Amino acid sequence: MKYVYPAFYPEFSCLADRCRHNCCIGWEIDIDPETQNLYDQVDGPLGNRLRESICDGHFVLRADDRCPFLNDRGLCDLITAWGEDALCDICHDHPRFRHFFSDREEVGLGLCCEAAVDLLFRQPSPIELVSMGEETPTAEEEDFFALRERLLALAQNGSLPLAKRMARLLSLTGGTLPARDWRGIFLSLERLDDGWTNELQPLTLPADIPAGWEDAFEKLLWYFLYRHLRPEAVATTTALAVVSTQAVASLFAAGEQTPERLAELCRQYSAEIEYSDENTARLEGELCDLPC
Ligand code: SF4
Incomplete structure (x- = not known):
């Protein structure tokens, strides 16, 4: 059995009584x-x-x-x-998420936790995955792990602008970001906190990455890819990672651009979207007509 985790994973520690958004x-x-x-x-x-x-x-x-x-x-x-x-x-x-394969378990830290957001954004580039143990993957899994490694490396290729990296991710997996009323779609999703409705008002997609913030959004893109890529839906889940990164970028660009606000937007996006299976499925449904 092989265990895989981001290199920074062992550094995680719950803020307990210092947490502002206690889970x-x-x-x-x-x-x-x-x-x-x-x-x-x-x-x-x-x-x-x-x-x-x-x-x-x-x-x-x-x-x-x-x-x-x-x-x-x-x-x-x-x-x-x-x-x-x-x-x-x-x-x-909590806030760990796990993915299980035939002979492998992968773990990560979900961004609905402010300590996990802080830890992600403090990492130097590139973020590496660490593995322990041996595995005997299926042929399909082997192909998927190799492709994902390429995609995660591309997401962190600092010699290219992030917009170009996202375009390449989509073209490599056969996806596009379809023209949709994305603001309307996000507003129609189920809500954890009513304040999220106000945050969503300026949403427009596709969105540019705000100048000077590529490093942070690179990490966010890496996280969404690592968390959501699935072998049976590579095009859709890559598109979900791109849409999610651009959605946070669009909301961030519309207000005060500080590290604290970006961290809070990431936490909110994760809590509202990633921690609702219904919302994630709705977004994937909007993206699944991409050629797979
Ligand atoms: S959200 Fe994270 S830091 Fe806060 S109490 Fe939960 S696990 Fe701890």
Whole structure:
């Protein structure tokens, strides 16, 4: 079995009580059966509190949308009492995403977490993938891994303007960015935070990368490719990476251009789009008539 991860992955550390957008607020947290079984066996006040706080396999959020175990200091009472082993799979794994192949597991850090955004943008170029272990991939997987390596290298080829790299990515995979009412499409997607509606108002695609920000958008493009490329839909998922990079660029160009605002836009885009299977599928649906 081979494990693959970005070289910066081991540096990740949760901001805990210093996080401004704590992932224990506003998200419904499902509890996996193994952890539920563990919680069922807990006695005493904490056991009672667990049973009162769980309904239909998930934590019931408080009226203020906070997880019932997130205390006023921004810390998790379960971790404080038992350590990280007491967490359910989702809490333990967040903000990691995983891709599974026949003999390989790949992991990355999702940008809905502000610590992950900060870590990505602090990386020197090029970002490398690290692998551990051996694998026996299928022939199709081998082709896909080789193609993806080319695409990730192209995305980070600093001798070309980023706009040209994105155009080449599309032509290499057989895609184009179709003419659509992209603003209307994004506005029609399901919403996590109503404030996202206002952010989307200036959206226009295709969009230029704002001058002086190529390095940051290169990393964003790398992230979207690594996160979304799938062997069975290379053209569509490459186009999704390009659309996503340009969508963030378009919103960023319309307002104050600071590192803090770019980081916040990336976090919002990830939370609103990437963490909704429905929204990602809708966008892929708009792109899937590309020749594959
Ligand atoms: S969003 Fe990231 S930094 Fe914030 S609490 Fe969650 S994992 Fe930690």
